[in-house]
Amino acid sequence: MTNSITQNALKALLYELVTLPKPGLVDPLNQGPHPDMDVYTFVNSSLSLEEYFANAETLGRTFTKTDLTQLFFQLRQKGITAEQKMVTATNGINTHKGAIFALGIFVCAESYCTTNHTELFTTIQKMCNGLVKHDLVQNNQLKTAGEQEFYKYGAGGARAQAEQGYPVVRDTALPFLKNSTGSFQTRLLDTLMKIATITEDSNFIKRAGSYDSIRCLHKKAAAYLTAGGYATTEGRQKLLQLNAECLANNYSLGGCADLLIVTIFVALERGYI
Ligand SMILES: CC(C)(COP(=O)(O)OP(=O)(O)OC[C@H]1O[C@@H](n2cnc3c(N)ncnc32)[C@H](O[C@H]2O[C@H](COP(=O)(O)OP(=O)(O)OP(=O)(O)O)[C@@H](O)[C@H]2O)[C@@H]1O)[C@@H](O)C(=O)NCCC(=O)NCCS
Numbered sequence: 001m002t003n004s005i006t007q008n009a010l011k012a013l014l015y016e017l018v019t020l021p022k023p024g025l026v027d028p029l030n031q032g033p034h035p036d037m038d039v040y041t042f043v044n045s046s047l048s049l050e051e052y053f054a055n056a057e058t059l060g061r062t063f064t065k066t067d068l069t070q071l072f073f074q075l076r077q078k079g080i081t082a083e084q085k086m087v088t089a090t091n092g093i094n095t096h097k098g099a100i101f102a103l104g105i106f107v108c109a110e111s112y113c114t115t116n117h118t119e120l121f122t123t124i125q126k127m128c129n130g131l132v133k134h135d136l137v138q139n140n141q142l143k144t145a146g147e148q149e150f151y152k153y154g155a156g157g158a159r160a161q162a163e164q165g166y167p168v169v170r171d172t173a174l175p176f177l178k179n180s181t182g183s184f185q186t187r188l189l190d191t192l193m194k195i196a197t198i199t200e201d202s203n204f205i206k207r208a209g210s211y212d213s214i215r216c217l218h219k220k221a222a223a224y225l226t227a228g229g230y231a232t233t234e235g236r237q238k239l240l241q242l243n244a245e246c247l248a249n250n251y252s253l254g255g256c257a258d259l260l261i262v263t264i265f266v267a268l269e270r271g272y273i
């Protein structure tokens with residue numbers, strides 16, 4: 001039977017998916033600016049990752065060396081295989097590349113921490129120590145959106161979050177979700193928007209074509225929360241407006257979605273939700 005860490009990882013993917021109405025993202029009512037994927041594509045993608053999370057969990061539990069960067073590089077090999085499985089399950093569509101990276105790290109680290117009685121975010125920092133330098137500074141073939149944005153703007157994207165021990169999750173999203181009240185939908189949507197107030201989402205920046213555009217997203221997400229979030233009529237109106245803008249301009253919040261996924265995972269592990 002699948003153990004609870006792996007189950008919580010799968011739950012986190014599905015909780016994020018069914019949350020609606022999410023701006024710039026796929027949900028059960030809307031494909032947002034992602035015409036090549038829908039909710040079924042994400043269900044197929046999520047289930048294809050079960051074995052990967054189980055492997056990440058085993059890796060964390062059985063790792064005995066002191067240099068935790070070796071744990072990360074062993075996990076990455078499994079992540080590359082998981083990406084191939086995801087692409088097969090989705091007929092070639094990139095649904096969860098960012099989540100394979102981020103949630104894989106959280107699952108592996110959580111499992112390591114449970115066995116070794118260490119703190120989660122510090123363990124992640126140790127696993128990902130030097131990652132930006134390894135992947136971006138010493139890399140002269142910058143191909144992906146994240147790699148090119150590092151070259152153009154110095155933004156470290158998904159790797160920088162990991163190397164810093166996910167400060168967006170640790171200091172902002174997780175305390176926010178823990179203290180939130182109301183329906184699940186309201187809590188998770190508001191947490192997504194909280195994440196969107198501060199995240200340098202490389203997916204959004206790539207689609208918008210400029211780094212400055214992310215400041216505009218930060219402001220709109222903050223205005224939604226100031227209006228009272230999803231529990232208020234004004235908040236809902238602002239969210240629907242942002243949804244429409246994302247659709248019209250082809251903006252995606254893929255990186256924010258991944259950070260919501262890992263926040264949900266930790267909240268489930270700690271019994272906050
Ligand atoms: C380190 C990797 C994640 C590879 O990263 P990449 O170089 O692509 O770097 P980033 O762009 O920085 O991040 C990748 C995805 O991570 C999500 N993300 C973005 N910003 C953040 C952030 N600030 N914090 C956390 N996470 C973030 C986001 O994922 C979502 O968007 C995906 C779709 O986006 P993208 O791939 O750019 O777009 P396309 O497929 O072209 O489609 P369109 O949407 O434009 O149509 C989706 O998957 C969401 O999950 C970022 O995209 C990791 O993959 C890795 O380690 N790779 C290297 C493997 C390797 O080492 N190979 C060599 C052998 S050793």
Ligand SMILES: Nc1ncnc2[nH]cnc12
Pocket residue numbers: 016017024025026027034095096099253254257258
């Ligand atoms: N719901 C979603 N829509 C689009 N990209 C995503 N990446 C992770 N979750 C996503």
